[in-house]
Amino acid sequence: MEQTVLSVRNLTTSFARDGLWQPVVRNLSFDIRPRETLAIVGESGSGKSVTALSIMRLLPPTNSRIAGSINLMGRDLLRLPDEEMRRVRGNEVAMIFQEPMTSLNPVLPVGFQIVEALMLHRGLTRVEAEAETVRLFDKVRIPAAKSRLGEYPHRFSGGMRQRVMIAMALACKPKLLIADEPTTALDVTIQAQTLELIKTLQAEEGMSVLFITHDMGVVAEIADRMLVMYHGDVVETGETAEVFRNPCKPYTRALLSAVPQLGSMTGRERPMRFPVVDIKTGEADTPVETPDTIAQADRPVLEVRGLTTRFDIRSGILRKPAGCVHAVENVSFSVQPGETLSLVGESGCGKSTTGRSILRLIEPRAGTILVEGTNILSSSARALSEARKKMQMIFQDPFASLNPRIKVGNAIAEPFLVNRMGTRAQARDKVADLLVRVGLKPEMASRYPHEFSGGQRQRICIARALAVEPKLIIADEAVSALDVSIKAQVVNLMLDLQASLGLAYLFISHDMAVVERLSHRVAVMYLGEMVEIGPRAAVFGNPQHPYTKRLLSAVPVPDPARRRMARSISNAEIKSPVRRLDYIPPVREYREVSAGHLVQSWGEEWAA
Structure with a gap:
């Protein structure tokens, strides 16, 4: 039987909170074979990234605790001294992070950053390291590789920065590549390029890949096997084709049903809500087309x-x-x-x-x-x-759009009061009504933004936009940063509000499958x-x-x-x-x- 590259058994990772150890990953076990790609799938907070950081031993030891065993080619990483673990990182296991700009040093040329790693880990001379860096840049399809060694990260596009990170990860020819949401922040064409690149390099280098994502379309594109996580626990695992064809657990069915599929609107004239799935039962409602919302007005809004x-x-x-x-x-x-008119295209x-x-x-x-x-x-x-x-605007990052020191009720009431549309008592009633309208509870008005999930914060931003009773909402990548099921909920909310309030949307996005679902033009x-x-x-x-x-x-x-x-x-x-x-x-x-x-x-x- 072929030896596994990575074998994880009963991995439990806990964080210290209020003097107690709170487990965020519980009894996780899996194997990765040579040249195999295993995808860990789940929404934010499911424990995917913590699992990757546990394998790399990158969590702060002061407030985290890792139990179980993590065997890489027969060696238990949890028992290695720190010095030995530093040699393992990069040489035997490499990691690509979600945001390449925060992973690259902005004040150093990208070529120098890889040359430095090659000299440190592989003992190459500077001339040898520079030649190897050019070879790596060519391998990851960076055009004019030699001339770009001296350029700084800000001179590269998002997709090219991710290629630099992949080149850096491959520099020491690792046996295992951990890719933590490497395509989530990328445009659809750059995402496709990155996925094809990882598949090609895996075949050429014979690597195993642990791919972490919440995008089921990406999982289908790249993974041999998949493991579904929910709140720190393994929900389902198996061959990717089998899990897609016959998901056993309700949560897996809910994730799959929430994935927008290009072409699903063929033959339909009007936008259509996403199916709503009960996570406990896996039962989904039957989505219907939204009513005809376009008003026959004398002039456009x-x-x-x-x-x-x-x-x-x-x-x-x-x-x-x-x-x-x-x-x-x-x-x-x-x-x-x-x-709803959607504007689509790549960044820039x-x-x-x-x-x-x-x-x-x-x-x-x-x-x-x-x-x-x-x-x-x-x-x-x-x-x-x-x-x-x-006209009101909803931005991509709801947390950056809300003042962390102001309660959400006050944030929603502020435009109502600034525009002198009513008294403070009327503003309180308006806030309660808007919170209900966007699927939240009136008593949540007294909470601060950090006490809400990402999807709830985006609902709060929608409520604030509705406070002045606009005719048009400009939604700038309003669902791009959300998990797939939360994205479906917010899109459904926007369609419901359009039907009830007659809103017009200018929907700005690079997610073509979501655009197909909710657009008129x-x-x-x-x-x-x-x-x-x-x-x-x-x-x-x-x-x-x-x-x-x-x-x-x-x-x-x-x-x-x-x-x-x-x-x-x-x-x-x-x-x-x-x-x-x-x-x-x-x-x-x-x-x-x-x-x-x-x-x-x-x-x-x-x-x-």
Whole structure:
């Protein structure tokens, strides 16, 4: 029988709290064989990352305690002296973390950081280490590898920074690679590139992989076997294909049913709620299409024409403009009352800048923004304040959006009171009503933000946005950071609120499967420009622009049967929107493919 690379038995990890040891991982056991990928799946707080940190012995010994056994190639890591464990890390076991920017030293060139590790762990000379670093950069498909050794982390895109981290992890040819949510914060195309890269390198290097994630689509894409965790306990384990085909436990069924699947809306005209699953029983309701919410109004609630937002790049002692970032370039669209228009694209394409420009949180250079017929770009401060009552924004990180020192009831009441919409007594009644409306309890108003989960905090941000009774909500990656089941709950809440209040949404996201579920229309952005816009069914069912096709083809499919299929993934970075000061953008032409479905004509850059 082939020897296991890693054998974990009865792993229990506890943290000290109020003088007592509280276990957060209980009696966890699993094996990883050579060249095998095991995925640990679960939501935030399930104990996935603590398991990985326990294996690496990276938890602080002052307030953590690890029991059980962790055998790596026959050696129990929990019994090794600290000096010996330091040699194991990197040499035999390597780890990739979720956020590469916090894992890389921002003041050191990326090449030096890998060269230093090679000289320390493998005893190479500087010349040998630099040559090996170039080879590693080539292996992880970093373009112009030799010329980028001297660049700093901030000069790399998110996907390229993650490639640097993978190169660093592979530097000492480990037997086991632990990847802790390495694709969660990445765009869909960069995520696809990273997954393909890990699979390719695993085949070339003969590594075993422990992959930690909450994304079932990623699990289906990469894992041979999977282990499902819930609140520190193992719920279910088995071959990935078998667990997907025949999940035994209610929680596993709940996780699988909450996964948005691209193509699930084929043949449906209107948005549809996600199925709600009882975690205890695994029983799911039957989701239905939302009612027709788009009102036949005389004018759109939002009309954007020729919106252009640029940022000067200044250099030299006098800080003179040396270039310009064309963040949003001549973008036009409208949103009807009760309609959801989604803006999709990769990081840096201008989605968030568009949303912030509409609210004038960023000042546009040119264009027209009409809110119920009023041009807010030429409005006075008072008129702008009145217009902002009709538009509210929900941001990606709910914890950063809430003041940690202010109770959530006061945070929700603040816009109501600032805009003088009622008395303090009326504000208290309004807060209680809004908390109920977003699925929370009125008595929760006296709590602080840290006392809520991520999904609950996002509900609080939605309640605060509703306090001034807006007509339009701009949701900027509002569900991107949430676990799959919490994401489904928040999307369902947004659809319910749209049906009951007639809200219009400008939904900004890179999650194509969620966008397909809740959108009436979809607009695709690339390098600040809109390359395709149309009804959701038309854009997803008949994509025309090569970039739209690339986005859709990169979405992970939660079907383990497709795991062995080779996918054609572009390794190209998104191009820079930085231009010379004298740059004149080309005049773009659009053709109408079908009713309301417009596509930008493209040139030689997309010919391949």
